[in-house]
Amino acid sequence: KTVGVDAGGTLIKIAFWENEELKFQKFPSTDLPAATEWIRRQFPGAEICVTGGKASLFQALMQIDSEQMIEFEATCSGAQYLLRSQSLPADSFILTNVGTGTSVHYVENNRHLRVGGIGVGGGTLMGLSCIMTGMSDYKEIISLSRQGSRKAVDLKVSDIYEGTTPPIPGDLTASNFGKANHPGQKWSDQDLLASVIGVVGETVTTVSILAAAQHGTSAIVYIGSSFVDNDVLRETVTGYTILRGAVPTVLTNGEYSGAIGALLSL
Ligand code: ADP
Incomplete structure (x- = not known):
């Protein structure tokens, strides 16, 4: 079992596989303990990778060994995956992430550049x-x-x-x-x-x-x-x-x- 977590400023987003299908869950960032508890109960022994501004806080609270990934790399790679799986062009585009704040990236094949925010x-x-x-x-x-x-x-x-x-x-x-x-x-x-x-x-x-x-x-x-x-x-x-x-x-x-x-x- 593998689990991906994006602990952002407002929401914690969680992605995992179920019968080879992507599934999602979210929690408010004000309730980090509920999210860590949910993961511990749903995915005992799973491999976990955490990204986002609250990743370190999340990892400390979860008390399970986990990987950490740079937020912008995770976002660009996830967006490319979604584009491909929805049969949309994914070679060269501007990626604008309107989260709590907004960040703008340029993605080209396997390269990505943070343009600004x-x-x-x-x-x-x-x-x-x-x-x-x-x-x-x-x-x-x-x-x-x-x-x-x-x-x-x-x-x-x-x-x-x-x-x-x-x-x-x-x-x-x-x-x-x-x-x-x-x-x-x-x-x-x-x-x-x-x-x-x-x-x-x-x-x-x-x-x-x-x-x-x-x-x-x-x-x-x-x-x-x-x-x-x-x-x-x-x-x-x-x-x-x-x-x-x-x-x-x-x-x-x-x-x-x-x-x-x-x-x-x-
Ligand atoms: P972050 O990664 O910074 O948490 P998100 O991509 O999750 O950012 O976007 C957060 C924004 O999404 C909020 O500022 C709000 O405008 C909107 N939003 C969508 N659903 C909710 C929700 N259930 N509770 C609060 N804000 C929400």
Whole structure:
């Protein structure tokens, strides 16, 4: 038996084989003991490889001998595995991991390069949502965001070029939250949540597009738990990536890339 673990800032992702099929499990990172206990009970005597920012903490708590792997290597190798198993092109692409924060890689065959990262990611989505609406449950936030509209919060290019033809598509965002500078005005929770997801989505897309141009590719693969059940983020990112002339893939099970990479290293 082999088990791969990605202990991240928000979630612990676990990948393992069952009847030659990949299976997954996740726990909140605030509950490391529950995750270590689950592994100890489910996989006695298994070979384990751990990656992610909380890998060392996880290993110390688990008290079972285990391997450790560098996070970016695990993520890139796991993402390539998922792409191949879903019959998607996997030779040369930008890999954008929207986790608690966002990191951007260039992957080419068996080589990978960390292009950079930004602090805008799933943690930003959670933090700004909490400040603006008081909500802190991920499922509730993304579910309410579906009913929201960004019209009253975000300033579009067409809002600035009122009545005239703008030099760039009018539908582009000119300023995220650009209409929100009115003390005393209230916006609905759903509109605020849609706009929070909008600014996160457009920011991670923009850095991905620039990285793609820099490395001469047009394929961008998006992974990370921020996309889980999050239609608004998926649509923002895929729509904006296409508009900017690149080809997006929001990888199914992509949030488990790190755990899969760790599993495959054993
Ligand atoms: P990390 O490896 O940094 O933990 P993930 O790829 O797991 O990152 O993504 C974490 C983000 O995913 C959170 O910031 C949040 O936006 C989103 N998310 C998805 N599911 C959940 C959940 N059940 N609880 C909290 N956040 C979640």
